[in-house]
Amino acid sequence: MAREEDTFLRSHPRSRDLFERARGSLVGGVPMSWMSLWPGGFPVFAREAAGARLVDVDGHHYVDLCLGDTGAMTGHAPAEAVAAIAAQAKRGITTMLPTEDAVFVGEEMRRRFGLPLWQFTLTATDANRFVLRIAREVTRRPKILVFNYCYHGTVDETFISLENGQPRPRPGNVGPAVDPRVTTKVVEFNDLAAVEAALAPGDVACVLTEPALTNVGIVLPDPGFHAALRDLTRRAGTLLVIDETHCLCAGPGGYTRAHALEPDILTIGKPLGSGVPSGAFGLSAELAARMLQSDEADYVDTGGIGGTLAGNALSLAAMRATLENVLTDEAFARMIPLAERFTTGVEEVISRRSLPWHITRLGCRAEYLFQPQRPRNGGEAAARKDAELDAFMHLFALNRGILLTPFHNMALMSPSTTVADVDRHTAVFAEAAEALLSSD
Secondary structure, three states, rough: OHHHHHHHHOOOOOHHHHHHHHHHHHHHHHHOOHHOOOOOOOOOOOEEEEOOEEOOOOEEEEEEOOOOHHHHOOOEEEEEEHHHHHHHHOOOOOOOOOOHHHHHHHHHHHHHHHHOOOEOOOOHHHHHHHHHHHHHHHHHHOOEEOOOOOOOOHHHHHHHEEEOEEEEEEOOOHHHHHHHHHEEEEEEOOOHHHHHHHHHOOOOOEEEOOEEEEEEEEEEOOOOOHHHHHHHHHHHEEEEEEEEEHHHHOOHHHHHHOOOOOEEEEEEEEHHHOOOEEEEEEOHHHHHHOOOOOOOOOOOOOOOOOOOOOOOOHHHHHHHHHHHHHHHHHHHHHHHHHHHHHHHHHHHHHHHEEEEEEEEOOOOEEEOOOOOOOOOOOHHHHHOOHHHHHHHHHHHHHOOOOOOOOOOOEEEEOOOOHHHHHHHHHHHEEEHHHHHHOEE
């Protein structure tokens, strides 16, 4: 690690100088604190990005498998989206009035995901915040249920975890407004008995879940898990919310369409606008009717739903271009086989060197975990995380022109990713494994 840090320091003088300068005006030297998580002592400063390539201010070129942690799953600056964004910017960015693009996007979201009625936000975090309010309003129930080590953006109610089987605020949770144990129940993913017990008192408005856990390594659902979860929620009178923000990688309609899920609500964000802030939530017709029945609920002014820039013209133009021309059925037909090739390459290295690691794929996304067995839940995945090994592998790859997601070992294929990009990662991954084994 010391050798890799020295290499990084010597080869990125411009990024280092900008970081030192930024510390005088930016908290931690970065525009948002999570950008400091990159290994090496300071982040690479980006100069430009296009497709699956990124160039930093020191002139280094990278194969980008991070892709903005899904925000740029489209690839950077796809031509069709850039043209639509530029054209709409000239016509006006936000007016608080609907546009024709909004109608197109609503119809396309209905086609892809199956839910008939949609609203637009700026982020998936906002979408999740809003639908939790709606769920509590229509059910008149105070609590929600999430899974241990879930990912739903910066939603206060979801920062809860299990320690020795007991709920507690998630470690590191900054200034929680309310102890999440007051608002939220938490159980392990794939534990249907625990779900049933949590729903039994009749106080849970909704279950909020990703189709597969994604921010602690990919944890896939057991066979039959989602069908049983849907049955349990219906019998308990609890709404089911599926967050597809990371699981859009499963296909054009996300995991929901690929596996015929039947949520009451679906939330999504990040890649919808080719990098322009965009989010959405879709509702069943029955739920949409229920939410508008109450004369006391204010959905148009001060009721806590929406935002001044939500559904703005620029976001909707970007979303239309993305759905119509970038994240198409044809694009996924290329991206998913590339992820299969990526997974096979990593598996061959792991097998050849008898490493106690594994890799899991979800559509066009793949992640390796430095543990021998695939975890069934977030607790198992988190318990075996190796922060030092994560940092080494990320920095080793970065020094050789490969960007991985700093939060976890995630690689994502975009419409612009190539076979050569995937094979380059396999070679670097093998080289990193060899370096670790030779150091032993």
